[in-house]
Amino acid sequence: MPDFAPIIRLPGEGTPNRAFGERLIRIRASETAGRFAVIEEPVPPGWGPPLHVHAREDEFFQVLEGTFRFRCGDAVQEGGVGTAASPAPRHPACLPQHRQRDGPAAGWRHPGRL
Secondary structure, three states, X not given: OOOOOXXXXXXXOOEEEOEOEOEEEXXXXXXXXXXXXXXXXXXXXXXXXXXXXOOOOEEEEEEXXXXXXXXXXXXXXXXXXXXXXXXXXXXXXXXXXXXXXXXXXXXXXXXXXX
């Protein structure tokens, strides 16, 4: 797999993307030779992606603000700032938010497709 140059992004830096709501692509897959992508997006109260399964991608989420309830396979856990979750490929996952205001979450996806 080809190498890529080191990347440093300061808070708020990245490429705005509104394909599935407002999000900030912090590191694009094209910058990592397709290895991964990092996105940051606000998640409205009570919202999150529905239960879903990825056959080929690995995902990693970290709570930046607020409280989220993660489901990774059969495990369910609520966590606040700093909580991280990584559902395994081919296992159901979702992360609805359970706080009164928007809270951003960062998501990493491998291989990167953003």
